[in-house]
Amino acid sequence: MQVRNLVVPLVSSTAAKQVKDVAVIIFSAFLVASGLRLFLIPHQLLSGGVAGTASIIGYLTNPKYISLYYFAINLPILIWGFVAVGKKYICLSMLSVVSTTWFLTVIPVIKLTKDPILASIFGGVIIAGGVGFSLRAGGSSGGFDILGSIITRKRDIPMGTVLFVLDGLVILSLGFFKSWDSALYAMLCIFVKSRVVDMIHIRHIKLTCFIVTKEREKMLDRLTLLPHGITVVNAEGGYSHEGNTMLMTVTTRYELAELRKTILETDPKSFVNVLETVEIVGRFRRLG
Numbered sequence: 350m351q352v353r354n355l356v357v358p359l360v361s362s363t364a365a366k367q368v369k370d371v372a373v374i375i376f377s378a379f380l381v382a383s384g385l386r387l388f389l390i391p392h393q394l395l396s397g398g399v400a401g402t403a404s405i406i407g408y409l410t411n412p413k414y415i416s417l418y419y420f421a422i423n424l425p426i427l428i429w430g431f432v433a434v435g436k437k438y439i440c441l442s443m444l445s446v447v448s449t450t451w452f453l454t455v456i457p458v459i460k461l462t463k464d465p466i467l468a469s470i471f472g473g474v475i476i477a478g479g480v481g482f483s484l485r486a487g488g489s490s491g492g493f494d495i496l497g498s499i500i501t502r503k504r505d506i507p508m509g510t511v512l513f514v515l516d517g518l519v520i521l522s523l524g525f526f527k528s529w530d531s532a533l534y535a536m537l538c539i540f541v542k543s544r545v546v547d548m549i550h551i552r553h554i555k556l557t558c559f560i561v562t563k564e565r566e567k568m569l570d571r572l573t574l575l576p577h578g579i580t581v582v583n584a585e586g587g588y589s590h591e592g593n594t595m596l597m598t599v600t601t602r603y604e605l606a607e608l609r610k611t612i613l614e615t616d617p618k619s620f621v622n623v624l625e626t627v628e629i630v631g632r633f634r635r636l637g
Contacts, residue, residue, distance in 0.1 A: 373486040374445050380479030381445075381490050382452030388472030390415065391460035395523050395535040396476045396542065397516025399423050399492025400449075405523055416453035420446060423491040430495040438489070445483050446491040469534045473541035480542070481549025513543040555626040557599050560612055562619040565594040571615045572598065575608060599626060 385400060393408050395401035399422045407415035423446045431439040462468050483490045497511040516539040524532030561584060562568050572579050575598075582595040600608050605623070612619055 370441060370486045371444065373482055374441050375448050377479040377483040377486070377490065378445050378448030379452050380482070381449050381476050382456050384472045384475035384479065385415075386453065386456040386458050387461050388468040388475065389535075389538065390458055392465045392468045392534070393527070393531060394465065394469055394472065394538060395516075395519060395531075396472065397493070397519050397535070397539045399426070400476075401516065401519040401523070401535070402492075405519070405526060409526060412458075416450050419453065420450045426492055426495055439495075441483070441486065442489045442491050442495060445489065449490065465534045466537065469538035470541050473538035474545055476538075477542040477545030478549070481546045484546075485549060510543065510547070513539060516543075555599055555601055556605055557597065557624045557626045558605075558608060559622040559624075560596040560598075560619055561593050561621075562596065562612075562616045563593060564616040564619070568594075568596060568612070568615050568619070571611050572596065572608075575600075575611065 381396075381400070385396060385404070388394075389396055390404065390412060393404075395404050400419055403415050403418035403422055404412075406418045407413075427439055427443055427446065430442065460468075462471070480490045489495055493511075493515045496515065500511050517536070520532050520535050520539060523535055560568065560572075565581075569579065569581070577598050577600055580597040582597065584593045584595040585591070586593055598608070609621070612621055
């Protein structure tokens with residue numbers, strides 16, 4: 350009976366999280382499509398990535414079919430990512446791509462501003478919100494986000510920086526095929542987007558936590574359930590000269606809340622110092 354009481358809340362919590370993730374992905378798709386249809390496409394600008402590639406093809410042929418080009422280019426990337434990244438990530442990304450494609454067909458093209466600079470800035474911010482929240486929900490907006498996720502999982506490189514480099518290649522194409530003025534406006538959009546994505550998607554930021562506690566064994570038992578390693582250092586209080594234990598672990602900004610909760614539940618009187626880590630050399634488990 351007790352086991353049943355424990356399992357039901359766990360299942361309910363998991364289901365609630367899945368519903369929340371799906372809702373965030375759909376809302377993120379709406380943001381991406383809105384940024385394109387209301388700011389970039391009216392000025393024939395780009396956001397970079399697959400959406401930018403689809404936009405270039407649409408500008409050169411018929412803008413009416415940008416949504417179809419977007420879906421067609423994303424499809425092989427999603428299939429490849431299914432093998433390289435993981436099922437949940439790609440399923441959420443597929444939902445994002447399908448939702449974005451649908452929103453691109455139903456949201457009308459409206460020129461909210463006549464200034465291409467304002468269109469570049471606000472379009473970049475809105476699209477970045479969609480990209481960043483998709484990544485935080487465990488998925489992506491498809492296309493270059495999948496490539497960027499693979500790179501950031503293997504290297505400590507900000508997602509926004511990866512997208513900025515990849516998007517730059519698309520912008521060069523716009524300059525050659527259309528005009529360099531449009532390319533420079535689009536570069537402004539991509540720069541804004543990359544900075545906003547880095548503010549939202551913070552998985553690459555590493556933190557070093559120093560935990561001073563008298564509950565050595567209890568704290569070790571709880572912390573070893575978390576994914577990262579722990580270093581134990583015997584310490585002594587400078588004023589009290591009492592023996593203490595200092596535990597050091599490196600985590601990510603995403604996981605800090607769970608670590609803080611674990612520490613306070615185990616030893617509310619512990620002392621914790623959290624520092625941002627510039628570089629890690631050696632073994633560190635990167636979560637998928």
